[in-house]
Amino acid sequence: MASSMLSLGSTSLLPREINKDKLKLGTSGSNPFLKAKSFSRVTMTVAVKPSRFEGITMAPPDPILGVSEAFKADTNEMKLNLGVGAYRTEELQPYVLNVVKKAENLMLERGDNKEYLPIEGLAAFNKATAELLFGAGHPVIKEQRVATIQGLSGTGSLRLAAALIERYFPGAKVVISSPTWGNHKNIFNDAKVPWSEYRYYDPKTIGLDFEGMIADIKEAPEGSFILLHGCAHNPTGIDPTPEQWVKIADVIQEKNHIPFFDVAYQGFASGSLDEDAASVRLFAERGMEFFVAQSYSKNLGLYAERIGAINVVCSSADAATRVKSQLKRIARPMYSNPPVHGARIVANVVGDATMFSEWKAEMEMMAGRIKTVRQELYDSLVSKDKSGKDWSFILKQIGMFSFTGLNKAQSDNMTNKWHVYMTKDGRISLAGLSLAKCEYLADAIIDSYHNVS
Amino acid sequence: MNSILSSVLPAPEDPVLSVIFACRDDPSPVKLNLSAGTYRTEEGKPLVLDVVRRAEQQLANDLSRDKEYLPLNGLPEFNKLSTKLILGDDSPALKENRVVTTQCLSGTGSLRVGAEFLAAHNKESVIFVPNPTWGNHPRIFTLAGLSVEYFRYYDPKSRGLDFKGMLEDLGAAPPGAIVVLQACAHNPTGVDPTFEQWEQIRRLVRSKSLLPFFDSAYQGFASGSLDADAQAVRMFVADGGECLIAQSYAKNMGLYGERIGSLTIVCTSEDVAKKVENQVLLVVRPMYLTPPIHGASIVATILKNSDMYNDWTIELKGMADRIISMRQQLYAALEARGTPGDWSHIIKHIGMFTFTGLSEEQVRLMAKEYHIYMTYDGRISMASLSSKTVPQLADAIHAVVTRIA
Numbered sequence: 001m002a003s004s005m006l007s008l009g010s011t012s013l014l015p016r017e018i019n020k021d022k023l024k025l026g027t028s029g030s031n032p033f034l035k036a037k038s039f040s041r042v043t044m045t046v047a048v049k050p051s052r053f054e055g056i057t058m059a060p061p062d063p064i065l066g067v068s069e070a071f072k073a074d075t076n077e078m079k080l081n082l083g084v085g086a087y088r089t090e091e092l093q094p095y096v097l098n099v100v101k102k103a104e105n106l107m108l109e110r111g112d113n114k115e116y117l118p119i120e121g122l123a124a125f126n127k128a129t130a131e132l133l134f135g136a137g138h139p140v141i142k143e144q145r146v147a148t149i150q151g152l153s154g155t156g157s158l159r160l161a162a163a164l165i166e167r168y169f170p171g172a173k174v175v176i177s178s179p180t181w182g183n184h185k186n187i188f189n190d191a192k193v194p195w196s197e198y199r200y201y202d203p204k205t206i207g208l209d210f211e212g213m214i215a216d217i218k219e220a221p222e223g224s225f226i227l228l229h230g231c232a233h234n235p236t237g238i239d240p241t242p243e244q245w246v247k248i249a250d251v252i253q254e255k256n257h258i259p260f261f262d263v264a265y266q267g268f269a270s271g272s273l274d275e276d277a278a279s280v281r282l283f284a285e286r287g288m289e290f291f292v293a294q295s296y297s298k299n300l301g302l303y304a305e306r307i308g309a310i311n312v313v314c315s316s317a318d319a320a321t322r323v324k325s326q327l328k329r330i331a332r333p334m335y336s337n338p339p340v341h342g343a344r345i346v347a348n349v350v351g352d353a354t355m356f357s358e359w360k361a362e363m364e365m366m367a368g369r370i371k372t373v374r375q376e377l378y379d380s381l382v383s384k385d386k387s388g389k390d391w392s393f394i395l396k397q398i399g400m401f402s403f404t405g406l407n408k409a410q411s412d413n414m415t416n417k418w419h420v421y422m423t424k425d426g427r428i429s430l431a432g433l434s435l436a437k438c439e440y441l442a443d444a445i446i447d448s449y450h451n452v453s
Numbered sequence: 454m455n456s457i458l459s460s461v462l463p464a465p466e467d468p469v470l471s472v473i474f475a476c477r478d479d480p481s482p483v484k485l486n487l488s489a490g491t492y493r494t495e496e497g498k499p500l501v502l503d504v505v506r507r508a509e510q511q512l513a514n515d516l517s518r519d520k521e522y523l524p525l526n527g528l529p530e531f532n533k534l535s536t537k538l539i540l541g542d543d544s545p546a547l548k549e550n551r552v553v554t555t556q557c558l559s560g561t562g563s564l565r566v567g568a569e570f571l572a573a574h575n576k577e578s579v580i581f582v583p584n585p586t587w588g589n590h591p592r593i594f595t596l597a598g599l600s601v602e603y604f605r606y607y608d609p610k611s612r613g614l615d616f617k618g619m620l621e622d623l624g625a626a627p628p629g630a631i632v633v634l635q636a637c638a639h640n641p642t643g644v645d646p647t648f649e650q651w652e653q654i655r656r657l658v659r660s661k662s663l664l665p666f667f668d669s670a671y672q673g674f675a676s677g678s679l680d681a682d683a684q685a686v687r688m689f690v691a692d693g694g695e696c697l698i699a700q701s702y703a704k705n706m707g708l709y710g711e712r713i714g715s716l717t718i719v720c721t722s723e724d725v726a727k728k729v730e731n732q733v734l735l736v737v738r739p740m741y742l743t744p745p746i747h748g749a750s751i752v753a754t755i756l757k758n759s760d761m762y763n764d765w766t767i768e769l770k771g772m773a774d775r776i777i778s779m780r781q782q783l784y785a786a787l788e789a790r791g792t793p794g795d796w797s798h799i800i801k802h803i804g805m806f807t808f809t810g811l812s813e814e815q816v817r818l819m820a821k822e823y824h825i826y827m828t829y830d831g832r833i834s835m836a837s838l839s840s841k842t843v844p845q846l847a848d849a850i851h852a853v854v855t856r857i858a
């Protein structure tokens with residue numbers, strides 16, 4: 001290997017000379033701890049060895065990020081980015097909630113310090129987030145049976161839980177929906193937690209394969225963790241009905257499985273915080289032990305602040321204390337303690353009655369816009385498509401995303417011919433759609449569905 | 454109902470935290486907490502730098518800003534500026550595009566991401582850390598999948614560097630092993646190698662093909678000079694070899710709770726750098742997807758504005774100078790009391806911390822009878838002292854040292 005070193009040809013592999021002119025020392029003259037030394041004693045020639053990382057391969061590109069990049073590069077004026085998992089206004093601009101700006105100004109005025117949070121995060125945030133999820137007076141909270149740790153949005157919270165599962169439930173499997181959010185698999189893989197899938201999406205109905213779901217959950221080894229989307233399933237937009245949720249709870253209880261909720265859209269799906277928490281609260285009523293990961297990325301528009309939480313509902317307050325201590329033990333060697341800014345924003349908004357109302361109004365507005373856009377898209381599809389195809393799934397689906405039922409070739413046609421950017425699984429983000437563009441999108445979908453196979 | 458969570462055991466107590474809690478629960482009005490690694494003013498209060506407040510106000514006034522997800526590797530502007538800060542503006546490594554920088558969650562996050570990357574891609578999974586080192590180091594590396602070994606570092610007899618032992622242990626390390634080097638202001642001892650010693654360390658590390666992983670948590674905070682505190686890192690980078698650097702802005706910008714830092718990987722070529730960058734993103738994505746924006750924005754605002762940058766260096770030097778002054782005052786106070794023993798290490802050591810040399814027994818007595826709290830290894834945070842509390846500390850040290858040999 002050494003003999004081929006110089007033949008690698010890159011200029012950075014040439015021997016180097018270091019001398020005092022090339023290194024700046026700054027004003028260390030008056031520093032009692034460091035005497036400026038002449039580098040002339042330190043002249044050296046070091047033949048640079050080949051990199052120990054030479055053999056690393058390029059990883060496959062991230063499918064979702066790739067969409068945004070391709071969109072940016074597209075110069076066509078009709079282009080539409082429906083890959084983005086972030087809310088856009090009717091003008092297709094990012095949106096910072098007014099109540100968030102208010103909270104940040106308040107924080108500035110108050111001059112809060114920037115000391116480390118405890119490992120488990122901001123106490124006021126943890127209290128607020130558990131109450132939002134379960135309802136303030138809920139028995140699980142009153143009985144102190146919930147271990148809540150502030151986490152790095154949904155992803156970070158899922159990861160903490162995954163690490164807990166790996167450590168304390170060795171061999172236990174997580175069963176995830178087919179399909180599910182792409183990063184779920186990465187999280188469990190990295191945490192070394194085995195996973196398998198339960199049927200979920202039925203391409204024939206563009207709806208829920210409920211029987212398949214129940215059968216697969218039943219078949220999973222007893223004590224498996226069942227990953228459930230609390231509301232607004234990503235990527236399909238298809239949620240179980242309340243009656244179906246009851247049956248899901250039944251079969252999970254029957255098999256002594258542990259429900260593991262991913263709640264990334266509370267309030268953002270229906271517009272109501274309580275309504276969107278119904279599935280989680282149903283399980284809490286059953287007295288089950290379960291996990292819930294929360295995110296404030298979408299419902300408070302705090303994407304970049306990375307604010308969320310992992311909640312573990314336990315059978316006793318004592319167990320909750322111990323679980324919390326173990327979650328902290330996982331967080332400490334990962335990032336020591338979580339970032340304060342997003343947590344303070346949430347705590348301030350939730351803790352002030354006026355701001356809390358304002359938040360609810362803005363959330364209703366965002367969810368409302370998406371529902372309006374769904375309706376408009378549906379109306380356009382129905383009026384333009386003479387084939388009689390049933391497009392009602394658009395209205396039945398909920399949340400930011402919609403599975404259109406388009407296959408990969410059809411999705412490619414959407415992009416290549418119509419400059420509509422979406423993911424290859426046929427998912428579109430309604431949050432990136434404006435009323436003004438619904439007709440155009442309808443044309444694109446109709447063309448792709450009927451003329452491409 | 455079948456409870457599976459009830460079998461989860463309680464986690465063992467974190468030694469630093471248990472000291473903090475013991476202090477918190479002490480009702481004494483004169484209690485002194487010298488265990489935590491956060492800067493305090495002369496009045497004993499936390500400090501938010503003026504320039505940080507200004508930066509935050511500027512950010513709040515900028516209505517064009519949004520809260521969209523950062524790229525996986527963080528705020529690009531922050532990454533560029535952070536790398537320049539540690540490597541120097543004219544670093545050849547930067548000019549040759551062979552440096553990969555990833556915004557991470559302060560020092561801990563940078564170390565963890567770097568360690569996970571190394572566990573996946575470095576042939577050798579042994580990582581050497583100084584004995585002693587920051588308490589969280591071994592946990593971070595072990596959980597990342599590396600196996601931790603120690604090299605001799607602190608010599609309790611001289612209360613200085615066991616340089617011979619250090620060179621021997623590093624010399625015996627397997628080729629390709631990773632070596633954690635604290636760039637300056639060693640935590641917990643306060644003992645740093647001299648410039649000449651760094652050069653010898655560098656030669657040995659390079660000759661054994663060891664991979665340096667710098668932990669730079671105190672740049673500018675140790676000596677008061679950003680450049681001086683980066684010398685060791687720059688010396689290694691200047692020889693053209695590879696290294697990793699974890700940077701933190703917790704102390705030097707007082708941004709503790711914002712969790713802002715960066716992981717820099719210096720590669721041998723642009724090509725390798727691209728592949729490395731790509732793989733580092735794969736570590737980040739399933740851990741927390743993208744890093745938090747607030748702290749990064751504050752740092753970028755300050756570093757890119759020359760007035761703010763200058764103001765920052767002044768406030769930074771102010772903090773470093775106050776700590777140096779505390780060292781001088783404590784040393785003088787012990788000398789004045791004729792406290793038995795050689796206390797000169799207090800002024801020889803550098804940075805936030807110092808190993809007093811007190812035994813665990815003495816430390817416990819300090820807490821129990823004198824209401825002064827430090828970690829059981831005898832480490833005190835000079836940043837928590839003030840002119841008012843130095844005499845109290847000197848009295849207590851004098852007392853325990855004379856009561857317990």
